[in-house]
Amino acid sequence: MNDPINVLTLFLFNIVLINIPLLYGTVGEIVVEKAGSLDLGVEGTMAVGAIFGYLAGCAANSMVVGLLVSFLAAGLCGALFAVLTVSFQANQNVTGLTITTFGLGLYFFVGKGMGERWPAMTVASALVDGFTARELPLLSKIPVLGKVFFSQNLLVYLGVAVAVLVWWYLNFTKTGLRLRAVGENPGAADSVGVNILLYKYVHLIAGSGIMGLGGFYMALNMSGSFEGSNCWINGYGWIAIALVIFANWNPVMAILGTLVFGFFNTLQIYSGALAGAFPGGLGWLNAVPAQLFKALPFIITAIVLIASSVRKKEGSGQPAALGLNYFREER
Amino acid sequence: MEERYAIEMRGICKSFGSVAANKDVNLNVKPGEILALLGENGSGKTTLMNMLSGIYKPDSGSIFVDGQEVSINSPEDAKRLGIGMVHQHFKLVDVFSAADNIWLGDDKSGAVLKKDRYDVIRDMAKKFGFDIDPRKKVYNMAVSEKQTLEIVKVLYYGAKIIILDEPTAVLTVQETVKLFDVLRRMKAEGHAIIIITHKLNEVLEISDRVAILRKGEYITTVDTPSTNEQQLTEYMVGRKVELNIQRPVVEKTRPLLEIRDLTIKNDEGALAIDHVSFYIRGGEILGVAGIAGCGQKELCEAIAGLRPIEGGQMIHKGDNIVGLPPKAILEKGISMSFIPEDRLGMGLAPSMSITDNMLLKKYDQSKGPFVDRKTGRAEAKQVIADLEIVTPSTETPVRRLSGGNVQKVLLGREIKAGPNVIVTAYPVRGLDINSSYAIYDILNRQKQDGVGILFVGEDLDVMMGLCDKIMVLCHGKVMGVVHAHKTSKEELGLMMTGALDLSHKYEDKPAGIAKDSRIGENEEVEE
Numbered sequence: 001m002n003d004p005i006n007v008l009t010l011f012l013f014n015i016v017l018i019n020i021p022l023l024y025g026t027v028g029e030i031v032v033e034k035a036g037s038l039d040l041g042v043e044g045t046m047a048v049g050a051i052f053g054y055l056a057g058c059a060a061n062s063m064v065v066g067l068l069v070s071f072l073a074a075g076l077c078g079a080l081f082a083v084l085t086v087s088f089q090a091n092q093n094v095t096g097l098t099i100t101t102f103g104l105g106l107y108f109f110v111g112k113g114m115g116e117r118w119p120a121m122t123v124a125s126a127l128v129d130g131f132t133a134r135e136l137p138l139l140s141k142i143p144v145l146g147k148v149f150f151s152q153n154l155l156v157y158l159g160v161a162v163a164v165l166v167w168w169y170l171n172f173t174k175t176g177l178r179l180r181a182v183g184e185n186p187g188a189a190d191s192v193g194v195n196i197l198l199y200k201y202v203h204l205i206a207g208s209g210i211m212g213l214g215g216f217y218m219a220l221n222m223s224g225s226f227e228g229s230n231c232w233i234n235g236y237g238w239i240a241i242a243l244v245i246f247a248n249w250n251p252v253m254a255i256l257g258t259l260v261f262g263f264f265n266t267l268q269i270y271s272g273a274l275a276g277a278f279p280g281g282l283g284w285l286n287a288v289p290a291q292l293f294k295a296l297p298f299i300i301t302a303i304v305l306i307a308s309s310v311r312k313k314e315g316s317g318q319p320a321a322l323g324l325n326y327f328r329e330e331r
Numbered sequence: 332m333e334e335r336y337a338i339e340m341r342g343i344c345k346s347f348g349s350v351a352a353n354k355d356v357n358l359n360v361k362p363g364e365i366l367a368l369l370g371e372n373g374s375g376k377t378t379l380m381n382m383l384s385g386i387y388k389p390d391s392g393s394i395f396v397d398g399q400e401v402s403i404n405s406p407e408d409a410k411r412l413g414i415g416m417v418h419q420h421f422k423l424v425d426v427f428s429a430a431d432n433i434w435l436g437d438d439k440s441g442a443v444l445k446k447d448r449y450d451v452i453r454d455m456a457k458k459f460g461f462d463i464d465p466r467k468k469v470y471n472m473a474v475s476e477k478q479t480l481e482i483v484k485v486l487y488y489g490a491k492i493i494i495l496d497e498p499t500a501v502l503t504v505q506e507t508v509k510l511f512d513v514l515r516r517m518k519a520e521g522h523a524i525i526i527i528t529h530k531l532n533e534v535l536e537i538s539d540r541v542a543i544l545r546k547g548e549y550i551t552t553v554d555t556p557s558t559n560e561q562q563l564t565e566y567m568v569g570r571k572v573e574l575n576i577q578r579p580v581v582e583k584t585r586p587l588l589e590i591r592d593l594t595i596k597n598d599e600g601a602l603a604i605d606h607v608s609f610y611i612r613g614g615e616i617l618g619v620a621g622i623a624g625c626g627q628k629e630l631c632e633a634i635a636g637l638r639p640i641e642g643g644q645m646i647h648k649g650d651n652i653v654g655l656p657p658k659a660i661l662e663k664g665i666s667m668s669f670i671p672e673d674r675l676g677m678g679l680a681p682s683m684s685i686t687d688n689m690l691l692k693k694y695d696q697s698k699g700p701f702v703d704r705k706t707g708r709a710e711a712k713q714v715i716a717d718l719e720i721v722t723p724s725t726e727t728p729v730r731r732l733s734g735g736n737v738q739k740v741l742l743g744r745e746i747k748a749g750p751n752v753i754v755t756a757y758p759v760r761g762l763d764i765n766s767s768y769a770i771y772d773i774l775n776r777q778k779q780d781g782v783g784i785l786f787v788g789e790d791l792d793v794m795m796g797l798c799d800k801i802m803v804l805c806h807g808k809v810m811g812v813v814h815a816h817k818t819s820k821e822e823l824g825l826m827m828t829g830a831l832d833l834s835h836k837y838e839d840k841p842a843g844i845a846k847d848s849r850i851g852e853n854e855e856v857e858e
Contacts, residue, residue, distance in 0.1 A: 172444050174434065181424045181435050188422035191384070192436025192488070193407035320425065329387055 005144070007277035011270045012148040016156060018221065018269075019262030021046070021233075023159045024214025025240030026247060026254040027166050031207030032078070033244060034170060035200050036183035038323040039081055040096025042211055043237025044103020049074030049212020050232050051107050054127075054219035058119040063130035063154075066216055074212020075205040077103060082204040086197060089325045104231055111226045121224035130154060131220045155217050160255060162210060167251040179203055183319030186326035196326055211237070235298075242301040245308045249317030264300050268293030335398050337362045337523035338383065338414070338492050343392035345378055352378040356392070356549040358542050360492065360523040365514060367538035367555070368527045371567055371763030372735075375547040376527045377419070380494050384416035385409035396492075410436065412492075415485025419496040419527075421477050423469045430465035433484045456483045460516065474501045474623060475509075482513065493517065494525045499533055501623055504791065504824030511537050529567075529763075531560045532792075543567055568764055576771055576796035578815075579779055584613035586845045587783040588634070588665070588752045593643035595629045595807075603629035605807040606643070608843030611752060611783035616774065618798030618815065619787040622827055626807040627787045628669065631756050634785075635667035636660040647752065661692065666750035668741050668758065669787075678741045681730035685722065686711045688729055689744055714743035718773065735766030742773055753777060756787035771797055791820050805829040809843065811836060 025042050032039045039045075052073035057066020077099055084090040084098075111118070121127055131153045139150035170176040181189040182199045190196050218232045239261060246260075247253035267274075267285075271293060275285040339359040345352050353375045360366045370376045381387045383394070385406040393400055396412050403409050409416070423432050430452040434440070440448070449465040456463045461483050469477060478498060485493055495514075499507045514524055514537060528534060534541055535555060543550040543566040550566050565571060589610040597603035603626040611617050619627060632638035634645060636657040645652045647663055655663075668678055679688050690707040697703030711725040718739045722732055729737055738758060745753060755774070759767040774784055774797070788794045794801055795815050803810040803826035810826040811833030825831035834843075 174437075174440070174442055174444060177427075177431060177444060178435055181427070184424045184426055185422070188424050188432070189435060191386075191406045191416070191418070191422040192484070193405070193410045194435065195407075 004277040007270075007273050009144050009147050011266065011274060012144070013151075014270065015259060015262040015266045016148060016152055018266055019258050020156050020159045021214035021218045021221070021236050022240055022243060022261060023163060023254055023258040024217060025211050025237055026243040026257065027159075027163045027251045028074075028207040028210030028212075028214070029240055029244045030170075030247070030249055030251055030254065031166060031203050031210060033249060033322055034179055034183045034319055035203040035207075036186060036319050036321040036324065036326070037081070037085060037200065037204055038092050038096065039078070039099070039204070039208070040093060040241065041077060041081060041099025041103060041237075042240050043231075043233050043235070044100035044106075045074045045077040045208045045211045046103075046215035046218070046233045046237050047107040047231055048077050048103045048215070049209075050215030050219040051110050053212065053216035054224055055110070055114075055119065057127050057216070058121070058124040058224070061124045061126045063126055066127060066130075067213060070212040070216035071209035072212075074215060075209035077212075078205040078208025079201070081208070082201045085325060086200045086204070089327060092323050092325070100237070107231055108228070112228055114226070118226050119224070121220070124224075127220060127224070155213075155220070158213075159217070162213075163251040163255050166210075170251070180319070183321055186321055187328075190326070190328055196328075211240070214240075239297055239301055242304055245318075246304045248308075249319070261297055261300065264293075264296040267296065335362075336360060336395065337364075337397065339395040340379070340383075341393050341395070343379065343382060343394070344390045345375075345382060345387060346390055352547050353382075353389075353544075354548045356544065356547075358549070358552075360525055362491070362523050363518055363521045364539045365518050365524045365526060365537055366552075367534040367541045368525055368544065369529065369531075369534055369541050369563060369567055370544035371529060371765075373546075373763070374544040374567075376544055377496055378547075379544070380416060380496060380525065380527060383409060383414050383492075383494060384418075385414075410488050410490075413490050414492045414494070415488060415490030416494040417478065417481040417485065417496065417498060419500065421481055423477055423480065425470040426468065428466050428468055429463050429472075429480050429483075432469060432480060433487050436484075436488060452483075452487070455487055459483065459486050460513075475503075475506045478502070478510070486517075490522075492523045492525070494527070496527045497529075498526065499528065499530065500789070503622060503827050504820050505828060507533070530790075531563055534563065535560065545569055564764070576768070576793065577775055578797060578799070579775055581614035581779050581781070583615050584781060584783075585847050586610040587613050587648060588785075589644075589646040589845065589848060590634075591644040591646070591844070593630075593633065593645065594641040595626070595633050595638060596641055597626075597629055602641075603807050604633070607804075607807070607809050608643075609802055609809065609812065610843065610845045610848070611785055612845075613751065613781040613783045614778055615799040616778055616784040616786050616797060617812075618794040618801040619785060619804060620791060620794055620801050620823055620827060621804035623789070625804045625827075627756060627804065630804075631667055631669050631754050631785075631787060634660075634665065634754050637667075661748070664749065664751040665754065666745040666748055666752070667754040668745045669754075669756040679729050679737065682728050684711075684726040684728055685715070685720075685740055686725045688740060689714070689747070692744065692748065710747055714740065714747060718743045719769065735762045735769075738762060738766070738770065739773075742770065746773065746777060750782060752783045752785070754785045754787075757789060758786075759793070760789070767793075791823050795820070795823075803827055809834050812843070 025046055029039065029042055049070035053066045053070025056069035057063065081095055081099055084095045085092050133151050133153050136150040140146040170180060178189060178194045179199055182194060182196055186196050215233060222232050243254060243257045243261060247257040268290065271285040271288065274282045336359040341357055343353050343356045356379055368376050378387060382389050383403065385403045385408050388404060394403060401412055430449050433452055434448050452465040461479055463479060463483060498510060502510060518524055526537065538555045540552055540554055541558065541563065542552040545567060591608050593604055593607045595604040621627060629638060633640050636655055640653060647665060652660055652663065686704060686707045689711045690702060694702060708725050715722060720736045720739050722736060729740060742758060758770050778784055786798055798815045800812050801815050801818065802812045803823060805827055810829065810831065813833065822831065826833065
């Protein structure tokens with residue numbers, strides 16, 4: 001255990017394990033934002049996906065049901081956002097914040113309402129099994145990297161697959177091209193016959209659904225233990241929104257972004273172990289107060305936002321019509 | 332047998348709230364014909380055409396395509412019916428390539444994007460006689476390229492009826508000639524073309540027939556060969572209008588504002604104004620001509636102190652004004668009014684009343700902590716009376732006024748401050764003939780009072796009539812300053828595209844520096 005290489009490997013392994021929900025949240029938000037909608041409700045959407053996915057997964061004792069229900073429940077949050085902002089033209093920022101408040105409220109309402117009947121993850125063998133690490137043949141034999149990247153649970157691989165798939169969808173399909181046009185210039189897309197309403201609804205729901213998968217992941221990673229005071233999502237939704245900007249609206253870059261943020265996020269847990277394993281090089285980690293580590297991801301978030309706001313316009317992946325509602329007959 | 336129309340509109344009505352934009356309008360175009368749709372601003376031309384392109388739905392009336400009654404509920408319907416519109420504000424996605432902008436609305440190819448789309452678009456454009464680079468991103472395109480792309484786009488979708496909304500507004504003289512060649516070629520191929528415009532000379536040059544709208548009402552349709560400018564104007568305005576712009580001759584003073592070697596960067600960090608020198612005397616109007624986005628906005632902002640400069644000098648009556656805050660520049664008597672494309676974006680607070688907008692520049696002059704609305708209201712009343720502004724009251728929010736009246740409020744406030752230099756950009760942008768002439772009168776009166784005026788304009792005919800001298804900008808460089816009564820549109824057009832550079836015409840005199848300048852050629856003004 002005290003072998004420095006082992007400690008380092010475990011640290012890196014946990015960066016991936018703990019932070020994959022960020023990837024789901026970020027990729028989901030990228031889909032939503034590419035449709036021109038700024039949904040600040042990621043935190044609430046993930047919470048709703050988490051609790052309903054977990055409860056359904058336990059009840060049915062099935063990973064597939066858990067994933068499906070978390071996708072649908074979170075998708076409903078996306079549908080609500082779409083009804084309010086697309087059909088009723090409500091302000092997107094306010095609506096997004098409302099979704100967060102609503103989602104967290106629903107999370108605690110359902111969780112506390114369950115009381116004694118709250119299912120422990122141990123009774124749902126399928127969930128436990130589904131979340132155990134699977135070593136990929138050959139790749140997992142690579143020293144260090146094999147353990148870090150290729151000996152993870154199925155949802156980690158799924159997350160990366162979703163990110164790559166969304167990247168391909170956005171850049172290499174015609175529906176992806178039209179989606180980007182909707183986010184860049186809905187008037188232009190509309191004028192050539194793209195159904196703006198349909199594109200917005202479908203992608204707000206799908207994007208929110210992907211966030212919900214991240215919520216489900218967090219539920220399993222927390223072993224399904226419900227606390228009345230703390231939500232599983234624990235601010236990941238907010239970091240995901242910043243990660244979208246860090247990744248420059250590119251789902252593949254989001255994988256890298258997740259690892260970078262994950263590094264700082266995981267440092268607080270492993271600072272002691274790292275300091276012990278490398279007393280010469282990293283001993284100073286022990287001197288850093290724990291509060292600073294806790295704050296680090298958010299400090300980094302702030303720095304990313306500042307850095308990206310001074311980034312040159314050209315080459316930015318930010319949809320030009322992000323946050324603006326579209327109304328065809330506007331004069 | 333009755334002749335078949337490519338498109339026919341009968342009894343079209345459309346209202347926005349209580350405002351009737353179109354009242355009982357009839358219109359028809361034959362295949363292989365160019366119809367000009369003429370009318371002042373706000374006469375409902377664009378609204379009418381947007382009912383063909385599927386943006387709006389008519390309240391009543393019927394539309395026939397090839398003799399069949401149709402209902403157009405969306406742009407998709409219009410596309411299917413073979414109607415294509417080139418909007419005044421291009422409907423293009425800036426970050427996409429030319430090909431992708433067309434591909435967006437393509438229904439024929441598969442779900443996955445393939446590289447061969449670039450060749451497909453290039454070949455197709457070539458077939459129609461256009462030369463476009465399908466990989467070029469729209470944000471790298473010049474305005475005329477974007478317009479070409481829009482035309483190629485509607486042709487690619489198989490449009491038989493092509494509508495162009497004010498297509499020449501953004502083009503130089505030479506580019507307009509090219510566009511008209513394209514239109515004539517499409518006409519020869521049997522396309523029906525509707526061109527929206529308010530420029531009479533273009534109507535007479537390109538169209539076969541002219542349909543005229545006035546205040547949303549259909550007036551008449553006339554054959555172009557049997558009409559003339561005077562008649563068309565009367566139809567358009569509803570009464571006789573004097574079409575000559577006055578250019579009073581005024582005693583000129585020494586230079587009021589001198590610009591030396593000025594260099595400014597735009598928001599993207601590129602050079603917007605590149606070592607520009609010029610001067611304005613009292614009692615003259617100096618026009619600034621150039622293709623849109625050639626540094627006009629940056630120049631105006633720099634003079635008003637709203638934009639930092641990279642280098643050079645700005646001297647007002649011998650005093651350096653570089654680095655002064657906007658308020659100090661204002662107090663020196665330099666006023667700036669810039670009418671952006673959306674016309675409400677700069678200078679006025681749209682939801683505030685005329686009175687409050689009058690007070691915006693002098694709120695700090697009132698005594699005590701409260702706003703002195705009384706004098707503001709008196710000033711508002713006076714401006715309304717002086718400039719004949721049509722408004723229900725002084726307390727009406729500015730955005731409720733029509734475009735011409737909004738612009739009069741803005742100019743009125745600037746003049747009220749008693750400036751000695753007026754910088755005004757596009758003051759008649761989007762205005763009808765009557766309002767435009769009212770604005771020219773206001774400017775001429777100021778000129779006669781000895782004010783120096785920098786007039787950034789877009790209509791060369793107007794500039795040649797109104798200005799004393801015209802400075803031409805091309806990509807931030809001065810191509811020369813010419814006397815308005817000695818130049819021609821062709822010469823200005825060549826200078827605007829950079830093909831003709833007259834900036835070093837006079838070898839004995841450095842360009843843009845007055846002989847009777849208040850400071851020497853290489854002299855620096857103290858900070």
